[in-house]
Amino acid sequence: MPGVISRLYRGDIDIDFVGKRRLWYSLSAFLMVVSILGIVIHGLTLGVEFRGGSVIDFARTPGSSVEQVRETVRDVVGHDPIVQQAGPNWRVTTQSLDGDEVSKIQKTVSQRFGVSEQQVSSQVIGASWGGEVSQKAWVGLAVFMIAVMLYLSVAFEWRMALAAIVALVHDLVITAGVYAWTGFEVTPATMLGFLTILGYSLYDAVVVFDMIKEVTAKLGTSAKMTYTQAANNALSHTLIRSLNTSLTAILPVAAILFVGTTLLGAGTLKDLSLALFVGMIVGTYSSLCVATPILVTLKEREPKWQALAQRVHAKEASAAKAAARTAKEPVSAGSQNTTTPPADKRKKS
Template identity: 50%
Template sequence: MGMAQLGNRLYTGESSFDFVGRRRLWFLIAAVLVLVSGLLLWKPGLTFGIEFEGGSEFRVSGSSDQDTAREAVEEVLPGSVPTVTTVGTDGVRIQTETVTPAQLDEIRAELVERLEVPADDVTSSSIGPSWGADVTDKALTGLVVFFIIVSIVMALYFRTWTMALASLVALVHDLVITAGVYALVGFEVTPASVIGFLTILGYSLYDTVVVFDKVRENTVAAFATRERTFAQAANLAVNQTIVRSVNTTVVALLPVAAILFIGDLLLGAGTLRDISLALFVGMLVGAYSSIFVATPLLVVLRSREAGVKALDADVREGRTPQPQPALGAGGAQ
């Protein structure tokens, strides 16, 4: 059976996966992933770049000798523990605590001498701790503002707080797991990473809105016809949109995977690697949450409403709305 044929059968309800009915399983999986990610964020924790913590950075072109680069820094800063990574195939990056301008020049000279590269191939930069703290505050402010705006927009668009809450829970789920993967692989959190986090939150939200639009359409019809329970109508909506969600996610992940491969294996540490990892993990987790977390959670939240309880009771007992007689010549009398 082809993807198009499967999509047609799911859309018409001829075939169906019980996403909502198995919500306890999906919630358990989500809880485990979030718990593991939380533990990873605690230990080993996130590795923040110098943009957030402050420090000095040296980049050397034409040599990838990490040991010699580390020895050059330790010669000027005895007892320091510099972070040394390879950049591309013939470059190296060294990060240390913030040093004085004189020490900056000494380390550059030592790198030139020990790595035997031209002076123009060694660049350096320093960021003070106060500037790093300011960047951190702005990044956190951006995330908080994003969640506030999302809450307001979702509540106004769907005219219900339950969809806004379910969307926010899914977004937090995506953010925590993506950050946990960052902690696991040891990638640095840079401003590019924060941009990636905000991007995947927008992608996840878009995917959730598409599913919720179909949920709203199906549940409105269910309240009118009394042929499906609220959970059945919501489950049908997920089945009707799942093929689209999978196709969209796969198409989006392919170029991001290529960027991640190039940024990590070919170019080494850099902006491409930082942002592509967040996008790759976030898109994957976002597609999962829109199907397996957001909609089942919405059903749980709405199941306590009196209208939903009445609908479910009517469907179970086979009650359908009585057709209203048309007003004709006799009805006008």
């Protein structure tokens, strides 16, 4: 294992990412179908900032649990609220409530958990404001995608821009599917997480594309490798860099997600950390196994690279035939080394 890792660091291991493109496409298609089914069946649990509603905060008391708080508020409002730990407080999100319902909740919570009514704060967020937040989030996402397309088209080419956009959409759909299946709330913090992972995935793709551009720029009419082989070679040299970058970024995010939300009870952190955790993993995968194979598929259709591939394959076939003929040729008689014993010289008596 240490030998494999050292070879990986030196770039001595060539992994045929592009040659296994059907495997990657099948895996990505499966993940996207599962994600879309989750979104269609369960839908996204939008936070109060998007759909509007009422937010009630009060201090956590010893012995209180999420289920107890949910049951207490449900008895008043008639539906299951969303209960989260927000530091030392409970944060309860419900549908929009009027003043009488809020007062009733304050009294019920005060009696059940032993907190004063003044310590139970409430906030009502209108649906129109939530709709405005949603609209701005979609506008921000659209502007980001357009900016990415323009930048990559100018810095590289439109094929790389298209491959990167497909990878970004792939990352967004799968991350949203995880939120749909797990039931995590989608809040403004989640949207920030989505934009962050898009930027991270784009960074990873740009690093890979830049190496591919550098390697393929040296290919001429007498090149000994095709565009596909050159792209695989570039991936092998950037693989360890991508893995190191991803690992160092995922470890602190995992600490926030699992330690911060589980041990420290900072429930609001999971809205951001889950998007980052899933998005970074999927983004690393997509930059290597989705964006690059798509780019190579598009580039292989260009006459320039098709002609180069034909020449390289012809040279490889000719070399293979020559090697086969050499292996089958018998050893000539003249090349055999024969030795004759020396004459037996006897003295005549």
